[in-house]
Amino acid sequence: MDSNKIEFENTLLKSLGPRDLIEIRKALEPVRLDRTKFIERAGAPASYLYFIENGVASTVARMGKREIEIAITGREGVTGTALILGADISPHDCYMQVAGSGYRLSVDNLRRLMAESQTLTATLLRYVNAFLIQVEWNAHANGIVNLQHRLARWLLMIHDRTHGNTLDITHEFLSIMLSARRPGVTVGLQIFEGEGLIRATRGAITILDRQGLIEASDGSYGRAELEYRRLIGPGRLSDDHLKDATE
Numbered sequence: 001m002d003s004n005k006i007e008f009e010n011t012l013l014k015s016l017g018p019r020d021l022i023e024i025r026k027a028l029e030p031v032r033l034d035r036t037k038f039i040e041r042a043g044a045p046a047s048y049l050y051f052i053e054n055g056v057a058s059t060v061a062r063m064g065k066r067e068i069e070i071a072i073t074g075r076e077g078v079t080g081t082a083l084i085l086g087a088d089i090s091p092h093d094c095y096m097q098v099a100g101s102g103y104r105l106s107v108d109n110l111r112r113l114m115a116e117s118q119t120l121t122a123t124l125l126r127y128v129n130a131f132l133i134q135v136e137w138n139a140h141a142n143g144i145v146n147l148q149h150r151l152a153r154w155l156l157m158i159h160d161r162t163h164g165n166t167l168d169i170t171h172e173f174l175s176i177m178l179s180a181r182r183p184g185v186t187v188g189l190q191i192f193e194g195e196g197l198i199r200a201t202r203g204a205i206t207i208l209d210r211q212g213l214i215e216a217s218d219g220s221y222g223r224a225e226l227e228y229r230r231l232i233g234p235g236r237l238s239d240d241h242l243k244d245a246t247e
Contacts, residue, residue, distance in 0.1 A: 012076065015123060024105070024120070031104050039095060040079065046080055046090045049104065052074050084110070148216070166206045197213050
């Protein structure tokens with residue numbers, strides 16, 4: 001297929017100007033991203049960044065045998081923010097939690113393209129800013145927000161980054177990502193199901209009432225998303241939802 005005819009799903013790629021898009025197309029390689037595929041490993045050099053078209057990757061911090069998700073990346077962005085900032089070693093693990101596909105860009109091509117284009121560099125740095133804001137709000141939520149509100153927020157964030165309304169995730173994986181006990185996650189999902197917000201089946205959760213989940217997040221969702229929209233472009237949130245989520 002002619003790479004110039006590819007229609008990207010990735011919002012960050014779609015936000016690029018025509019000249020930057022032409023140049024980056026030449027360097028992108030299509031890839032399949034299977035569930036649990038490691039994109040980066042903590043303390044190891046990384047060779048590629050990944051622009052995700054569908055699926056979701058988790059950036060995870062580890063302490064001993066414990067791990068907690070500190071950020072997620074889907075079709076709104078790119079992995080490897082440390083590489084964009086000039087580092088060559090990944091500070092955290094990053095792996096796929098929802099299988100999908102995307103495009104990879106070698107670090108060498110990243111460096112070359114950023115050196116050749118101030119506008120591409122500016123766009124990537126705005127994305128890094130948006131990513132760091134997400135990390136900050138994740139830390140805020142993990143520190144002071146109760147599990148039920150965090151669960152609603154997390155489901156909304158995954159929904160933002162996937163196609164359709166069904167999320168291919170398990171209770172066990174949710175408990176790992178939220179650093180919470182699995183029984184607590186199961187009870188939380190049962191509450192949302194009883195309220196008609198979701199439908200949970202084995203290995204999948206279907207979003208039935210997005211606005212209801214926004215209300216259930218109790219203000220923990222929306223701020224980072226508003227900043228992403230301001231810095232990069234629109235996502236799933238409508239203007240009304242943005243207003244409701246941040247008031």
